Amino acid sequence: MPPTPDAGSDPAQLLQLARDSEQAALGRLLERYRNYLELLARLQIGRRLQCKVDGSDLVQETFLEAHRHFGRFQGKTEATFVAWLRQILAARLAKMVRRYTATQGRDVRLERSLLDELEQSSRALDRGFQASQLSPSEHAARREQAVLLADGLGRLPGDYREVLILRHLEGLPFPAIARRMDRSVDRVKKLWARALPRLRGALGDET
Numbered sequence: 001m002p003p004t005p006d007a008g009s010d011p012a013q014l015l016q017l018a019r020d021s022e023q024a025a026l027g028r029l030l031e032r033y034r035n036y037l038e039l040l041a042r043l044q045i046g047r048r049l050q051c052k053v054d055g056s057d058l059v060q061e062t063f064l065e066a067h068r069h070f071g072r073f074q075g076k077t078e079a080t081f082v083a084w085l086r087q088i089l090a091a092r093l094a095k096m097v098r099r100y101t102a103t104q105g106r107d108v109r110l111e112r113s114l115l116d117e118l119e120q121s122s123r124a125l126d127r128g129f130q131a132s133q134l135s136p137s138e139h140a141a142r143r144e145q146a147v148l149l150a151d152g153l154g155r156l157p158g159d160y161r162e163v164l165i166l167r168h169l170e171g172l173p174f175p176a177i178a179r180r181m182d183r184s185v186d187r188v189k190k191l192w193a194r195a196l197p198r199l200r201g202a203l204g205d206e207t
Contacts, residue, residue: 011078011143018070026070030063033082035154036122036147037062037089043121043169044093044114053096062089082144086122090115122146124169152202160195167192 011032017025041055065088066073073084094111125146153161159181166177174192178185 011081015076015078015081026067029081030066030085033085033147034059036082036144036150037085039125039150039153039165039169040086040118040121041089041093042165044117053100058089058092058096061092065092078144078147082122082147083119086118087115090118093118121169125149148203152199155202156195156198159191160198163188163192164195164199 011029014025014029014032018029037059038055041058045053045055045058062085066085069088073081075081075084090111093114097110097114123146126149153164156164162181163177166172166180167174172180174185174188177192178188181188183191
């Protein structure tokens with residue numbers, strides 16, 4: 001029988017504690033989504049900003065905004081909380097894009113476009129790895145799958161993580177991945193083949 005999650009590991013319980021004004025609980029809750037948000041930020045930075053900014057900085061700004069405005073959040077589930085964080089991240093990304101393109105003033109259409117792209121990336125994270133028969137354990141089924149997959153990727157060695165992201169999330173063919181990673185196509189294919197079972201093992205640890 002799987003262990004019962006406690007308040008330190010269950011997002012729903014952490015969310016309730018945060019609602020009860022326990023600031024430490026909100027901090028722990030946000031940290032559960034760092035890998036997920038950094039992965040989404042990385043994909044957008046690559047597409048729009050040519051890696052001019054650090055995704056971890058954007059995520060930290062997102063966390064600060066979430067802390068400041070948590071009282072506005074009305075949802076009660078992990079899914080609604082994750083969607084709210086994506087919305088904040090989209091606004092931070094839009095501000096960063098405006099800074100690098102010298103655009104003045106808030107652009108609601110840009111924020112909406114970025115939010116749509118973040119949601120698409122989140123769905124792609126889930127779908128891309130399902131195609132390889134990778135999914136978190138049954139005990140973790142009630143959690144947001146894309147979040148768990150991002151956490152699994154975060155526990156892998158750097159080369160394994162990179163080849164899986166390039167292949168499954170950026171959708172690059174092996175020759176393009178080889179150029180990005182400065183390796184031969186054969187070595188990249190072997191690296192990818194080793195990385196998949198490592199990720200499967202990491203997802204099996206999600207209990």
